Amino acid sequence: MATVSLKNLVKKYGSLEVVHAINLDVADREFVALVGPSGCGKSTTLRMIAGLEPISGGHIHIGDRAVNDLPPRQRNISMVFQSYAIYPHMTVAENMGFSLKIAGRSQQEIASAVADAARTLGLEELLERRPSQLSGGQRQRVAMGRAIVRHPDVFLFDEPLSNLDAKLRMQMRTEIKKLHAKVQSTMIYVTHDQVEAMTLADRIVIMRDGHIEQVGPPEEVFRRPATRFVAGFIGSPTMNLRDATVDDGRLRFANGDTLPLPGQFRNRVTAGQKVIFGLRPDDLYPTGHGIHSGEAADVHAVEVPVSLTEPLGNETLVFAEFAGDDWISRMLNPQPLRSGDRVELSFDLSQSHLFDANTEKSLRG
Amino acid sequence: MRGWKPAPHVLLLLPAFVVLAAVVIxxxxxxxxxxxTPFRLTRPETIYEFIGLRNYIRLFADREFWAAFGRTVLLLTVALNVEMVLGLFLALLVEKATRGQRLLRTIMMFPMMFSPILVGFQFKFMFNDNIGLVNNALQSLGLTDQAIPWLIDGKLAFTSILIAEVWSSTSVFAIFILAGLMAMPKEPLEAAKVDGCTPWQSFRYVTWPFIMPFAYIAMTIRSLDIARAYDIVKIMTDGGPAKRTEILWTLISRTAYSDARMGLANAMAYVAILLSILFTVMFFRQLAKARQQIGAEW
Structure with missing residues (x-):
């Protein structure tokens, strides 16, 4: 049993509070990703779980043990660092076996554990090499190997893929997912890359300025973002978010343009309320070039001028001007478009989001 | 000079070669x-008398020379080890300081700012058996009621010189090791903590291998320093009492200038230089090995 539970966890540097009484329960064998922009407190939180950073308030439990004041070595955790942090003066095998050597295990035991881990990670050929002779991806694999030989209760990952190039990052992402399936341990994974979080995690924790904004499975944080921040952070390209005012059953934008008030919000807003309207590029497409998921009645079409396009091969991102601003729309089965062309955009309002302009919370309820 | 037209690069380098030749070669x-040669300063014509290896052969049989040689090696070994340990402690302490580290670093280097001659005088005064600070302090504290003959007893004199050497140069080690500590990436240390290391194990398995190359650089510099040590010893004991603290260079200078036997002294000097080269090669080998071990990119 290796649950991890944070209760009112606080971190202060002097008088500056960087993590504000957060609560989180991670289930046994769950893969949880902490995601957020830099400076949101996600790495600090992870380091507090690891015991590398003393906590300023609250409680941390691993399993049913309170670990608040235990040094890292007594927490039975493993950590993979962004900079790999492998020991430069040891071979790959020595790096991986180091924790077992410290724990006083026998040579044979260490050798077999290292061999097992090396097989899992495809490092068998490299065991006698030194870190300086390895590529970035191989080094990260060694760091993971070092983490798995110990069979810890909890794996902690601190932006492990950030130093790798895009292609390698995708490959390693898949490997981490496979690793989780294989070792069946609780994993907490910090990243600023929402794609990593979405693809890897059972649940995503979105953090901002030391607070947790939303916790939920990837599907949920994508479909039903609880706040404006989550809506803007999750999803690529980012959601179109525009200020609007509720006016006579319609949404009126700053320049006077309007859209019908989406049906799902009709009873949740009052006339004159200031709101933020959100629509993902997937739900805003040149008519005939998208997939609409709701009733035809929820789709609202407007003819607008194209300002620029970004062809991606299988699709094109079209930046088109509406309500005095460029909106991003996704065009499937792309047709050539030029800036200045006029195109009819379909707004799939059944998929739209509304947030209160003051609280920035979703009005979906 | 007609017909001799050196290429411009030769011409341009010529002054440098002339100066180098005059002052070095x-x-x-x-x-x-x-x-x-049996060259004596008092009989200049002896420089033209070639006697082959006779000076060197004589040296090999010279007890006094080998005693000085051995004493130099002993001083070097003990001083390097003591300085290494003290320097390491100092560096670790200063690195822990969160405030005023810059000031501490400067203070740490004070001993290096004094001329070795002055250090010699200072310790000669401190270890004086009659009026010295050390005996005075020991007696005032009631630790002894005798005047300990610091610079008069052979063994104590050697120890006193050692203390002066260590005092003046421990900071060389401290500075280099501190540089190593400060250049060290912090993540491997954190990884070691997570891997289950106690603070001592983190030091032993992670920090120590990393700062070893830096310690070897300090050792190379200091071994050269001590192999040519002269001033502190000259001032404190002048090789005495009864040549019990005679080291290579006090012996060489005595042979060359007091006894005026320049030929023999030069032979000694060349043997002494071999010693320095030996130590330098040894420490550089260790340095290269240690650097390769930590995969240093410098």
Whole structure:
């Protein structure tokens, strides 16, 4: 049993509070990703779980043990660092076996554990090499190997893929997912890359300025973002978010343009309320070039001028001007478009989001 | 000079070659040559008398020379080890300081700012058996009621010199090791903590291998320093009492200038230089190995 539970966890540097009484329960064998922009407190939180950073308030439990004041070595955790942090003066095998050597295990035991881990990670050929002779991806694999030989209760990952190039990052992402399936341990994974979080995690924790904004499975944080921040952070390209005012059953934008008030919000807003309207590029497409998921009645079409396009091969991102601003729309089965062309955009309002302009919370309820 | 037209690059480099030859190469060759003669400063014509290896052969049988040689090696070994340990402690302490580290670093280097001659005088005064601070303090504290003959007893004199050496140069080690500590990436240390290391194990398995190359650089510099040690010993004991603290260079200078036997002294000097080269090669090998171990990119 290796649950991890944070209760009112606080971190202060002097008088500056960087993590504000957060609560989180991670289930046994769950893969949880902490995601957020830099400076949101996600790495600090992870380091507090690891015991590398003393906590300023609250409680941390691993399993049913309170670990608040235990040094890292007594927490039975493993950590993979962004900079790999492998020991430069040891071979790959020595790096991986180091924790077992410290724990006083026998040579044979260490050798077999290292061999097992090396097989899992495809490092068998490299065991006698030194870190300086390895590529970035191989080094990260060694760091993971070092983490798995110990069979810890909890794996902690601190932006492990950030130093790798895009292609390698995708490959390693898949490997981490496979690793989780294989070792069946609780994993907490910090990243600023929402794609990593979405693809890897059972649940995503979105953090901002030391607070947790939303916790939920990837599907949920994508479909039903609880706040404006989550809506803007999750999803690529980012959601179109525009200020609007509720006016006579319609949404009126700053320049006077309007859209019908989406049906799902009709009873949740009052006339004159200031709101933020959100629509993902997937739900805003040149008519005939998208997939609409709701009733035809929820789709609202407007003819607008194209300002620029970004062809991606299988699709094109079209930046088109509406309500005095460029909106991003996704065009499937792309047709050539030029800036200045006029195109009819379909707004799939059944998929739209509304947030209160003051609280920035979703009005979906 | 007609017909001799050197290429411009030769011409441009010529002054440098002339100066180098005048101040380095000629004296070097001359001293090497004189080590094969019975050259005495009082009888200049002896420089033209070639006696082959006789000076060197004589040295090999010279007890006094080998005693000085051995004492130099002993001083070097003990001083390097003591300085290494003290320097390491100092560096670790200063690195822990969160405030005023810059000031501490500067203070740490104070001993290096004094001329070795002055350090010699200072310790000569401190270890004086009659009026010295050390005896005075020991007696005032009631630790002894005798005047300990610091610079008069052979063994104590050697220890006193050692203390002066260590005092003046421990900071060389401290500075280099501190540089190593500060350049060290912090993540491997954190990884070691997570891997289950106690603070001592983190130091032993992670920090120590990393700062070893830096310690070897300090050792190379200091071994050269001590192999040519002269001033502190000259001032404190002048090789005495009864030649019990005679080291290579006090012996060499005595032979050359007091006894005026320049030929023999030069022969000694060349053997002494071999010692320095030996230590340098040894420490550089260790340094290269340690650097390769930590995969240093410098």
């Amino acid at each position: 000629v004296p070097l060759l001359l001293s090497l040559y004189s080590s094969f």
